[in-house]
Amino acid sequence: MSRWTFRRDADQNLEIAGPPLDRNTEAAVLDFIESDVGPNPPDIARYMRRWRKVRAGELNAALGNGTVQEIEGDRVLLESLYEQWESVYFTVAEFEELLDDYAAFLDSRSRPGADG
Numbered sequence: 311m312s313r314w315t316f317r318r319d320a321d322q323n324l325e326i327a328g329p330p331l332d333r334n335t336e337a338a339v340l341d342f343i344e345s346d347v348g349p350n351p352p353d354i355a356r357y358m359r360r361w362r363k364v365r366a367g368e369l370n371a372a373l374g375n376g377t378v379q380e381i382e383g384d385r386v387l388l389e390s391l392y393e394q395w396e397s398v399y400f401t402v403a404e405f406e407e408l409l410d411d412y413a414a415f416l417d418s419r420s421r422p423g424a425d426g
Contacts, residue, residue: 324344335398342379346375350420354413375391377389
């Protein structure tokens with residue numbers, strides 16, 4: 311999968327600028343990020359610590375306010391707790407790339423003078 315790129319629209323809503331996604335996947339990713347990760351660098355750092363516990367087998371899944379993320383074999387299931395979109399699967403590598411790229415986006419926005 312391509313690198314994930316994010317931006318804020320004129321109203322400061324999060325948008326996914328790339329890679330191209332179908333509407334369901336875009337809704338799933340935005341719901342996950344906005345309801346379960348958060349908009350600040352400490353939020354993604356906190357989530358990454360929880361995700362490492364899932365990867366290490368210490369937790370069965372990462373359960374958030376709106377989604378659950380669970381490893382099934384070599385894939386990650388991203389599932390809505392409120393059936394707002396169809397479940398989405400990523401490879402573990404794709405999911406972790408999403409997390410890393412979102413963390414980089416938040417980091418770039420937190421620098422003085424950033425307008426990201």
